[in-house]
Amino acid sequence: MKITSIETIHYRGGSALHFGPIQYLWVRIHTDEGLVGLGETYPHPEAEKAVIHESLAPMLIGRNPLEIDRLWADMLLAVSYSGWGGAEMRAISAIDIALWDLAGKVANLPIYQLLGGASRASIRIYNTCYDKVDFLTDSARLAEELLASGVRAMKIWPFDPIAKETHGQYITPDLMERGLDPIRRIRERVGTAMDVAMEFHGYWNLPSAISIARALEPYAPMWLEEMLPQDNLAAYRQLAASTHLPLCVSERLMTRWGFRELFANQAARFIMPDLCWCGGFSEARKIAAIAEMHYLPIAPHNCGGPVLHFASAHLAANATNLYVLETVRQHYLDEYTGLLTKSLLPQDGQLPIPNGPGLGVELNPEILGHEKATIQRTAS
Numbered sequence: 001m002k003i004t005s006i007e008t009i010h011y012r013g014g015s016a017l018h019f020g021p022i023q024y025l026w027v028r029i030h031t032d033e034g035l036v037g038l039g040e041t042y043p044h045p046e047a048e049k050a051v052i053h054e055s056l057a058p059m060l061i062g063r064n065p066l067e068i069d070r071l072w073a074d075m076l077l078a079v080s081y082s083g084w085g086g087a088e089m090r091a092i093s094a095i096d097i098a099l100w101d102l103a104g105k106v107a108n109l110p111i112y113q114l115l116g117g118a119s120r121a122s123i124r125i126y127n128t129c130y131d132k133v134d135f136l137t138d139s140a141r142l143a144e145e146l147l148a149s150g151v152r153a154m155k156i157w158p159f160d161p162i163a164k165e166t167h168g169q170y171i172t173p174d175l176m177e178r179g180l181d182p183i184r185r186i187r188e189r190v191g192t193a194m195d196v197a198m199e200f201h202g203y204w205n206l207p208s209a210i211s212i213a214r215a216l217e218p219y220a221p222m223w224l225e226e227m228l229p230q231d232n233l234a235a236y237r238q239l240a241a242s243t244h245l246p247l248c249v250s251e252r253l254m255t256r257w258g259f260r261e262l263f264a265n266q267a268a269r270f271i272m273p274d275l276c277w278c279g280g281f282s283e284a285r286k287i288a289a290i291a292e293m294h295y296l297p298i299a300p301h302n303c304g305g306p307v308l309h310f311a312s313a314h315l316a317a318n319a320t321n322l323y324v325l326e327t328v329r330q331h332y333l334d335e336y337t338g339l340l341t342k343s344l345l346p347q348d349g350q351l352p353i354p355n356g357p358g359l360g361v362e363l364n365p366e367i368l369g370h371e372k373a374t375i376q377r378t379a380s
């Protein structure tokens, strides 16, 4: 089997609850046997598709798509001179997901089976609260709604507006009370029935992060996510030493080498790779294995497009050291609608394991001709 062409579909759609207007970049790898593999990345499609068409497609076309490890290493080499840490690795991630989808179609097996089979009957999830119910003003109602649907963990980021006011450089007692208010109201309304992850998007300096972590201790959050930027992972060690709360790091790290220092300094207790960013299935499974070696669980980042949602479910189905999988009800109930041939919806707080072959889903054919879709193809 040979790769004959690589196609990108840049889709400008969705609402704008975060990152500005939502854009996805889908990749389709075509073969001489007629099978097509589907992948995805985000959130900067123009940069990612330039890497795919200019640097990756010319070295992939004519190659056997089943030699996934060889192709991954060769793709890394193809971009390594310019540095692989941004759009380059996001592009490789999209291609890698499409190669695993193709391999599953050839084997007539779902990707989770190729990874080693299912480790659970269904997948425990939490809800990331980009939502029509605002957690800043209605956190208790949001918690009640989620509990009623069977979802027993949620993620909020009430300190972000404060970080924007102070540039993350200081926090006063008044501002601290404002930041604590949403989780306090959740605890008052539903007690400990809801697990609450606190997200910080890397906005804070070290002393402010330490103060916030200590102030949150009485509320027993599930984790503290990305309190600091990710360029100096040694600082995370100081943060970890200052609080008994567990730290979660980081969706923004790429490849096993990107996570190396984090494992070495033992700062993080939850490891959060994103399949569309960290290097695809090929790299995420290795990061998960290294995490397991350190007795650490993974909590895959799944806050992107609809293909990532399916891909993350395959990884989460397989990983023996899964803690919980991220989901966003605003995405699966609204923004993903009509984009794929199937949806993947939770039932009583658990995500079902997708059926194959491959990812077990395709782009909705109508999307290919949609006015919001721009298609580019590189062929032999």
Ligand SMILES: [Mg+2]
Pocket: 199, 201, 225, 226, 251
């Ligand atoms: Mg995050």
